[in-house]
Amino acid sequence: MKINLLHYITTSPEAAELACQGxxxxxxxxxxxxxxxxxxxxxxxxxxxxxxxxxxLLINDNPRLAQEIGADGVHVGQADMPAAEARAMLGANFIIGGTANTFADVQRLAAAGVDYVGLGPFRFTPTKENLSPTLGMAGYTEIMRQCExxxxxxxxxxxxxxxxxDVAALKSTGLxxxxxxSAIGNAKAPAKMAGLFINELSAVISI
Known part of the structure; x- marks a missing residue:
């Protein structure tokens, strides 16, 4: 399973269109x-x-809907259906990602067989309710060291x-x-910003 370098999180098809254009x-x-x-x-x-x-297309927090419409996968948060349960429900061909804030979270998700882990938050973001403690560069560095x-x-x-x-510095942690x-969705030119992210990730993060 090849996991993309850039994941775009959105609430609307219109925003998805602009990002995909980029x-x-x-x-x-x-x-x-x-x-x-x-x-x-x-x-x-x-x-x-x-x-x-x-x-x-991955659906956040709703395995049932992901299954019903034939989405490519689902992302489950810490308060949602456990990743292992989602895997049992959706089968081996669905992409399943899970949210982590600590190394213990990463361990648990890896053991549950997720395809990727979303680790954060890096810093405060208003787009997420009930935000977990921010990790910063030091947090990512330590957790990725423990993973290795x-x-x-x-x-x-x-x-x-x-x-x-932030991309170049984050690469050095092993992400x-x-x-x-917001970095894409709230940009003056979302398609252009998406392209800049892709170029930066491709340049500094090895697959």
């Missing part, structure tokens, strides 16, 4: 506080965008307030890639 090929749809029918409609519209561009020391090889994606200027939302 080269994004991994979209995570995060919808909160909406009825299932509304969430499903947004997911289907975002899925149509992803299919036009050959991008992967214990032989954990699951791809780890940094997330939480990451900007383009596989980064997940961003």
């Amino acid at each position: 080269g994004v090929r991994w979209v995570q749809l995060r919808v909160k506080n909406q009825p299932y029918a509304v969430w499903k409609q947004i997911a289907l519209e975002t899925q149509a965008v992803c299919r036009r561009y050959g991008a992967m 020391a214990t032989g954990i090889v699951v791809p780890v994606i940094g997330i939480g307030g990451i900007t383009l200027e 596989h890639g980064v997940a961003v939302s």
Whole structure:
């Protein structure tokens, strides 16, 4: 399973379209506080965008919906369905990612058979409710050191307030890639910013 270097987190198909125009090929749809029918409609519209561009679509926090619409995968948070349960429900062909804030979280998710771990937050971000303690560069460095020391090889994606200027330094910790939302979605030219992230990640992070 090849995990993309850049994960784009969005709440709308329109934002996904702009990001995909810039080269994004991994979209995570995060919808909160909406009825299932509304969430499903947004997911289907975002899925149509992803299919036009050959991008992967992961549904945040809703394995049932991911299964129903035939999404490529699901991302489960710490308060959501356990990763092992999601795997049992969705099978081997679904991509499953999980959220981590500590090395113990990473260990647990790796043991559950996730395809990647979203580790964060790097710094404060207003796009996430109930934010876990921020890790900063020191936190990532230590957790990735522990992963290497214990032989954990699951791809780890940094997330939480990451900007383009952070990418080179984050690479030095051993992260596989980064997940961003506001840095692309709130940019004056989202497609252009997406392309800049992809170029920077491709230049400094080896797959």
